[in-house]
Amino acid sequence: MNHHPDVVIEVCELDHAYGSKIVYQGLNLQLLRGSVFGLLGKNGVGKSTLIKILMGFLAPQKGVCRVLGEASHDLKPATRERIALLFEGFISYDWMTIAQIERFFSAFYPRWRKQIFYELMSQMDVELQRKLTDLSCGQKSQVILGLLLAQDAELLILDDYSMGLDAGYRALFIDFLKDYLEGTDKTVLITSHVMSDLERLVDQMTIVAGPEQVHHSTMTDFCRDFRCYQADCPPSASSRIHRCEQRQGHYYLFSFADQKLLEQELSQPLKEVSISFEDKFLGFAGKY
């Protein structure tokens, strides 16, 4: 398989299963350089499995998974140097102080940008001699973000950055990340359960709803095209309706179809409802 220099992550015909439970079947995915890519899905649909495969902790059972042109489960040290990983739950060396952990990681990365780390630290009212274990979850997230950004990697894989963070720290995280990415061609793969944050950050995304229910799109296209309509009586069956929910005596239809087209097909009036990205995501992936 030829590697295009602008393709940072490439997944071709990926199959993966845990016993008889199929997680992915023929998954294809491409991340282009400079994109901020959201990997979205409910719990248990295989987000973590894909992240593990991309991080190199799981070998694909079938298919190809390349990161920066190399097989993801066999990355050379020089390639690992170009990838920054954020592990779910902000896993780090909690017994180190802020200064010590910066010193530790700086030893491995020749392009280490110390000033970025300390710039981010300066925004927190915290002493550099404090151990990570003594920091709040939010403060720790900033330290780890600082470490990731100081690495000056080409690709950042951020697995559930929002876990345990309140709205303020989530916003700080996203804002700093956005500022950092501004004007660069760095690529980001991000997962989160907080959709409102992602809406501000992500430009491309994949929603995983099941082994064969994978939707690739840009954030703009998805937010524009995926709509929610309210109906007063039960709609007849249609392939254009992605999902139908009944709440408080009304029927809510989720669809990529235009309102007029859908009204014609269903032969009933519909009223478009304005909903958030999170509700659209739930409309696509389902609540349970």
Add this chain to the structure above:
Amino acid sequence: MSRRAIFLKEYLKLKWPLTILFCLVVPILAWFWWSVDLAFHTTEPEAMLWYHAAQLGNKPYQKLIWFYLFSATLIAWCQAVPEMLRNRIRILIHLPLPLYRLVFQHLLAGAVMIITVNLVVGTGAGLIVAFHYPAPIATRAWSDLFFWLLPSLVWYVGWWAVIVETGLPKRLFNFLLMSALTFLALKSVYHVADIWILPATAVLAAAVYGGFLSIKSQGFTSYSYRFALVTLCCVVALLGIKRYQQEFVTTSDKYYIFYSPVLEDFVFQQNLGNHQYRYASATAEFTREGYEEVLPFVYWRNLEIQGKMPVAVGGSLYTSEMIRDHRLSVPYHPQDIESSVIPLYPLFNPSSIRGILPFPNQAFALAQKRLLVYNGEQHSRHPDPELTATINERLLEVGAQLPITNAWGRTTSMKPFDWGYFLQDNHGQIFHLRRADDHVTVKPVMVDASVGGEIVHMQMVENRQMEFYGFAITSSSEVLLVRYPDYDLIPLPLAGFDHTRMQFQLLSDPLHHLVRYDDGSSYRAAVFDRNWRLLKATAFK
């Protein structure tokens, strides 16, 4: 840069465990000093403690091995477990460093800390031993305390391999391999060859690398590693079985061969297992009672209780006293040659006006240039200059070529009298050293040129019959009795005897001497008259 960073990380992780270990060193060494000092103040004579350490293998510092293993366990756990908690090890694996180097640097960091802390405790313990004990014991102590780093390193690397491996069967395998290697690395005497443990530990370190790969759901499939692992397993299995058999398995003889003066033939008791025995000769089967009847010199106590003494054999009557006076049992085992004792021997000094043999407060050691005599009465760990000079002068007077390379004698005071030691000098000549009534004598034992091979082992037999001093075994497995009092060497023709793998037992009664010898599968016996002329020989399988 990366090595320093990893050392810093490991140091920060191990700061408190190391502090605990270093804090423990002080009370442990204080306890060790106290226990050794107390033993020297409460044991009389002091040389009895030397004897315990040198001859019985009761090393005063033996318990310190637990500290070595504890420190290895603590450091391995405190290093590896935090990496495994919350799967932090993934951070390490993603670092832009070859995985093998990452593993090596982590193990090196821990190993340096284990070696440091154990060298501190080992040096302290060695100094305490050297302060209280003569040099040969202190030398062994230094050797042990240094070589104990081997089991502690095996234990340390092994724990890493167990903790980081994610697959349960491999984890179990690593645990078994680490336990077996540690068992082999714990020895009573260490030699330079025991350094083989280090490459074996390197294979265990490769298993740690395999454990890191298991985090990535990958196996360590290198053929070199598999070959090394299979080779190591074979070596460990072979050495482990041998060691286990040496230390824990007691084998029972299949045949107990005797010579019946009644039948004038060999008879035997065959051990069939499960407490079942067969009693027979080459031509007849016996009941237990019949078997005892044809061996009156063996079962004479039964006859005595039954009021059947004296017993008539070959037209002569033998009383209990006659039988008792002629009884003798001298054993030899191949392990006697590879003695693990420290070359420090109690220098007995029987007194002609005292009835018992007191345990002496002096002991001699085989040093590089001469014999050294240590004197417990001087409460000094330095040799006694006067006694040392006397013995060496006596040796030189009779033509010994120093240094003395071997000493053979019975180091216990639980014997009827003391005949001292056979010594072998640098040229292979044999001398008889004895001290009695504060007087040291050395006599040469002339070994005829017709004797095949060099003498490799001797044993002193201090028996009331005073028929012979003991026996010698040559490199060609010839067995020679050293006759009393003229030191004439009487060869015993023992067909097929191999001193490296066969044991023998010499038994005497009023009419015969019997030598039975075996290697566990082939059983042989030879019977001699009272003048050591061969009468008959037999063999069983």
